[in-house]
Amino acid sequence: MNSNNSNNGKNSSFDSLSQDFGLYFLELARIGSSKAPVEMDEDEEVVPNELNTINSSAGFLVVAPDKLSVKYTAVSLHGHDVGVVQANYPVPVKRLVYYFEIYVKDAGAKGQIAIGFTCEGFKMRRQPGWEVNSCGYHGDDGLLYRGQGKGEAFGPTYTTGDTVGGGINFASQEFFFTKNGAIVGTAIKEKEMNRCLFPTIAVHSQNEEVCVNFGQKKFAFDLKEYEAQERLKQQMTIEKIPLPPNISYGLVRAYLLHYGYEDTLNSFDLASKSTIPPICIAQENGFDDQDIMYALNQRKTVRQLIRNGEIDAAMNKLRDWYPQIVQDDKSAACFLLHCQKFVELIRVGALEEAVKHGRIELAKFLGLPEENLFDALVMDCVALLAYECPQESCFGYLLKESRRDVVADTINAMILSTNPKMKDVQGCLQSYLERLLRQLTACCLERRLANGGQGEAFQLHRLLN
Amino acid sequence: MASVKKVITREEWEKRLNDVKIRKEDMNKLVMNFLVTEGYVEAAEKFRMESGTEPDIDLATISDRMAVKKAVQCGNVEDAIEKVNDLNPEILDTNPQLFFHLQQQRLIELIRNGKIEEALEFAQEELAPRGEENQSFLEELERTVSLLAFEDVSNCPVGELLDISQRLKTASEVNAAILTSQSHEKDPKLPSLLKMLIWAQNQLDEKVAFPRINDLSKATLEDPTV
Numbered sequence: 001m002n003s004n005n006s007n008n009g010k011n012s013s014f015d016s017l018s019q020d021f022g023l024y025f026l027e028l029a030r031i032g033s034s035k036a037p038v039e040m041d042e043d044e045e046v047v048p049n050e051l052n053t054i055n056s057s058a059g060f061l062v063v064a065p066d067k068l069s070v071k072y073t074a075v076s077l078h079g080h081d082v083g084v085v086q087a088n089y090p091v092p093v094k095r096l097v098y099y100f101e102i103y104v105k106d107a108g109a110k111g112q113i114a115i116g117f118t119c120e121g122f123k124m125r126r127q128p129g130w131e132v133n134s135c136g137y138h139g140d141d142g143l144l145y146r147g148q149g150k151g152e153a154f155g156p157t158y159t160t161g162d163t164v165g166g167g168i169n170f171a172s173q174e175f176f177f178t179k180n181g182a183i184v185g186t187a188i189k190e191k192e193m194n195r196c197l198f199p200t201i202a203v204h205s206q207n208e209e210v211c212v213n214f215g216q217k218k219f220a221f222d223l224k225e226y227e228a229q230e231r232l233k234q235q236m237t238i239e240k241i242p243l244p245p246n247i248s249y250g251l252v253r254a255y256l257l258h259y260g261y262e263d264t265l266n267s268f269d270l271a272s273k274s275t276i277p278p279i280c281i282a283q284e285n286g287f288d289d290q291d292i293m294y295a296l297n298q299r300k301t302v303r304q305l306i307r308n309g310e311i312d313a314a315m316n317k318l319r320d321w322y323p324q325i326v327q328d329d330k331s332a333a334c335f336l337l338h339c340q341k342f343v344e345l346i347r348v349g350a351l352e353e354a355v356k357h358g359r360i361e362l363a364k365f366l367g368l369p370e371e372n373l374f375d376a377l378v379m380d381c382v383a384l385l386a387y388e389c390p391q392e393s394c395f396g397y398l399l400k401e402s403r404r405d406v407v408a409d410t411i412n413a414m415i416l417s418t419n420p421k422m423k424d425v426q427g428c429l430q431s432y433l434e435r436l437l438r439q440l441t442a443c444c445l446e447r448r449l450a451n452g453g454q455g456e457a458f459q460l461h462r463l464l465n
Numbered sequence: 466m467a468s469v470k471k472v473i474t475r476e477e478w479e480k481r482l483n484d485v486k487i488r489k490e491d492m493n494k495l496v497m498n499f500l501v502t503e504g505y506v507e508a509a510e511k512f513r514m515e516s517g518t519e520p521d522i523d524l525a526t527i528s529d530r531m532a533v534k535k536a537v538q539c540g541n542v543e544d545a546i547e548k549v550n551d552l553n554p555e556i557l558d559t560n561p562q563l564f565f566h567l568q569q570q571r572l573i574e575l576i577r578n579g580k581i582e583e584a585l586e587f588a589q590e591e592l593a594p595r596g597e598e599n600q601s602f603l604e605e606l607e608r609t610v611s612l613l614a615f616e617d618v619s620n621c622p623v624g625e626l627l628d629i630s631q632r633l634k635t636a637s638e639v640n641a642a643i644l645t646s647q648s649h650e651k652d653p654k655l656p657s658l659l660k661m662l663i664w665a666q667n668q669l670d671e672k673v674a675f676p677r678i679n680d681l682s683k684a685t686l687e688d689p690t691v
Contacts, residue, residue: 028489241660247681248655252499255492261515267508268500276538276633300515307517401517405489434492435684436662438485442478443665443675450471450672458661460491463654464498 021417022332024429025410026377045094048087048199049214056085057124061203069211072108072203082112084124086198087214091117091168093195093454096230099167099223100199101178101213104139107159108208113139115166115201117175119194127202133194135187136202137166137177144177144187155184163220166199170455171230181220195452246279251433258431260299260412294419295321299412306408307401311341318411325414333414335365335374336407339381343398346384358382473675475688493518495655502644502653504531522649526552530643537636542571549639556646563642565595565602569609570635573626576612584613 050067060074061083072083091098102115116128116136128136129145136145139158143151158164158179165178168189176186201210213219249272256265272279298321305314315337318326325333338361345354362381365374380395387393397403416428426435437460444458473481497518500509506527509520529552536545546567549556557564568591575584588610596603608623615621625631641651659681666677676686 028486235657238657238660238664241663243656243659243663244681247659248499248653250682251655251659252496255496256512259516261512264508264511264515267511268505271505271508276535276636277629304515402490405517409489431492432682432684433495434487435482436659436678436681437487437492438482439678439684439686440658440662440665441485441487442481443662443669446473446481446673446675447665447669450669458665460487460495460658463658464491464494 020332020425021410021413021429022336025406025413026332026336028406045092046089047092047214048089048100049216050088051085051201051212052088052198053085055124057081057083060125061085068213068216069105069209070201070203071106071209072205072207075206076110076112076204079127079130080125082125082127082202082204083208084118084122084126084128084200084202086118086122086124086200087212090120090196090198093170093452094448094457096171096456097167097169097223097227098199099165099219099221100215101163101165101219101221102201103163103211103213104158104160104209105211106207106209107139108203108205110205111140111157111159111208112204113158113202113208113210114145114204115164115177116145117166117168117197118200120196120198122198122200127204128200133197134200135175135189136200137164137184139164144185146187154187155179165219165221167223168197169230171234173454178221181222183221183226191452195454249279251436255431255433257293257296258416259409260296260303262296262300265296294421295415298322299415302411302415303408306340306411307404309340309344309347309404311337311344314411322415322418324418325411329361330364332374333411334361336410338362339377340404340407342381343384343403346381346390347399351385354385470672470674472689473673475676475686478676478686478689490518494521495658497521499653499655501527502650504534504640506531522647526647530640533643534636534640537567537570537639538632540570540574540577540632542567542574542635545639549643552643553646556642560642561595561599563638565592565599565605566635566638568592568595569605570632572609573612573631576609577627581613 051063051070053063053067056063056070060076060081061070061072063070063085067088070083070085074081074083076082087100102113104111104113107113112127114127114129114136116134118128118131118136119133122128122134123131127138127145128134129138129147129151130136130149132147134145134147137143137154138145138151139162141151142153142155142157144154145151155177156179163180167176167178168174169176169186172186173189173191174186175189177184199212199214201212203210253265253268256262256268298317302314302317305311305317315326325331326337328334338357342354342358342362345351345357358381362378365378367375380398383395384390384393384398387395390396391399413428416422417425422428430438441458441460448455448457493512493516497509497512497516497520500512501520501522501524504527506524509524509527512518513520513524529548533545533548533552536542536548546557557567572584572588572592575587588606592602592606592609596606609626611623612618612621612626618624618627644651662678662681669675670677674689676689678684679687
């Protein structure tokens, strides 16, 4: 939350509050718009999808045109003519598990095939696992090699017709390998090991041929089930943690109060009275309604009007009840309301009226020095005029019902801020529930950072959809 | 020598909190999920109207489920069983443990109401055959029947069976089974998230000093302890 802008000295502190609130909710609204879809997923990483033909040990092997299979073409003479290929991108780390598979089409003369992970700049004539910062599960001896020429007993050998998979579990920081759909073993991924690892396959004797699957086809191994099991393990630890009694109930109630969902709250309270055993959140539990009970009915009324698109009616109510909010024509609250009114007029096809309204009320927001968010929004709104089917245009997001909610939430926050008992600004903007969810997200992100940026972080959106 | 933990100041942490993107729609979904799973039908209806959030389960089925739950909570087990079968006869068919617990509750209610003869008959006809099939059922049956041996049930070792908490346990079990049969998760998501918060804070605490929220009901940040 920004503190007061330095510019408009003559703004009363209330107006600048309005400014901040408006910007806050506008910024939040951008998440839902088509304009900022990529920002949302911080966990976007490139994913390997084919073999890297540029740095592979050419001369010893040939990669098929589809870049998904490789054949050893030389006659292997020693330990430095291995045909090694890496994937085109490194293993993505911001997830629970990464996994890929190979299918042994032909084990050739000696079946000296390997699957594993190697670092950038790996010596591409050596088997994965024979050098530091690499590991490999070898088909001819079934051993696991981890950075040394000597391997350790690990799993079965594998040959023509076998499907072998290699994966990294970021929660347990382990490598794991599978053969024909079943896990054969796991090995700790040392902390010192290079962060950036590439899925790697290798062939080393005459006529060996291997295909690779980076997820384009169904795996022989049930990866989804494995991930589900991993999540379940963590879930079971978490489930054991005790909670204070009725805390969820209290937070839901506070949420309803915060946003002014009065009818829901009344039904909720009524039902709780007849619950067995009856739920009572006494003061000991810490819930203090005083502050958020404020103006409940009025907030509900205004929200309903805005949600129904009746902007004029909403503004009239505000003039009656909270004139200070809509007094200044240039306040963010007025801005949002007028924009929404413009959008509502377009929605019903009253284009001439919309233009008239825009000229009177919105033009003044263009070219304001500070807030380019206002500018951008006005431009988007006006652009709607150009389309016969505005809903289908790239500005169609403005016509979504959720936009009305943005305006309603802003006005709700503004009304809450008029409460003389309101201690801090944050209380107007965020319900307790929201604060807890933010804390949860921030903690998980920070925890992942502390773990070298690897693993799954919490994302509410993903959990709910 | 102990290593020094990295410290994140309050200001720095608040900035990170502000960078988090939480959608209003997602919070609404979380609340709706709570209302629906816990069975607050009218509240869920009103919430749908006031917030435009669609429930993830057919609201009509909630009333039926709540009627069953209530019946058990009030000790009307026969009524509850009838209602469950009306709702979906497969639930009890595929859930022998649940069915046994409901029958056990019936027995408890008969004993509670002093209907000793009826209780004995019921135990012999309905519960004993179940007990033969399953060792743990048999043990439960024995515990329940032993209530009859005591004049003063409030002091006997199995007195807890007569406690309301036993009814609630059974009611919860039925509620969960119905939800599962409707392919819905039996627990609301919100409590798990709260537990996850506590867990995440403890995990992070091992590596970093940062502002914690210790009182979930007030959601206030405490300054980081150095």
